[in-house]
Amino acid sequence: MPGKSQRSKPARLRAAPAAPSKGSQPVAGFVHVTRQVHFNSAHRLYNPAFSRRWNEKQYGLCTRPHGHGHNYVLEVTVSGRPDPATGYVIDLGELKAIVNRAVADPCDHRHLNEDVPFLRGLIPTTENLVVAFWGQLAPLIRQGRLHSVRLYETPRNFVEYFGPEPAL
Numbered sequence: 001m002p003g004k005s006q007r008s009k010p011a012r013l014r015a016a017p018a019a020p021s022k023g024s025q026p027v028a029g030f031v032h033v034t035r036q037v038h039f040n041s042a043h044r045l046y047n048p049a050f051s052r053r054w055n056e057k058q059y060g061l062c063t064r065p066h067g068h069g070h071n072y073v074l075e076v077t078v079s080g081r082p083d084p085a086t087g088y089v090i091d092l093g094e095l096k097a098i099v100n101r102a103v104a105d106p107c108d109h110r111h112l113n114e115d116v117p118f119l120r121g122l123i124p125t126t127e128n129l130v131v132a133f134w135g136q137l138a139p140l141i142r143q144g145r146l147h148s149v150r151l152y153e154t155p156r157n158f159v160e161y162f163g164p165e166p167a168l
């Protein structure tokens, strides 16, 4: 092409980093590690500040008085650079233990409106649940950082949360 130097290509190739020597770790960017857990819970969508009619209009069948159940699937993702010694961002066994202890065990086979202390006073929509779950999980993640919480209410309906917006 006119005006374009053919020499630029070999120069870029020479600048590429050398391949890692035997036994060393590759230089890694951020890696995302996910644990999936399941739990079964009942809930009712109902805002006590509004009338029954309003609630029925907003929530339809989901506001029926005694609630209904879901087979929830929760995916918790931690991001970070793999530790040079272990190759892990976070030990998945540890992530599993954290997610079970902080979220799945307290919610499993419970009524989310009544039985879970950290959800008290919350309308248990999937949106509100992911924010509450983030609050439970974030302080417990000490390797890497909590990247996202994804909650499937049904196989086709899910909500994701990436944490509070940074302060302006």
Ligand code: NI
Binding pocket: 043, 062, 068, 069, 070
């Ligand atoms: Ni529901």
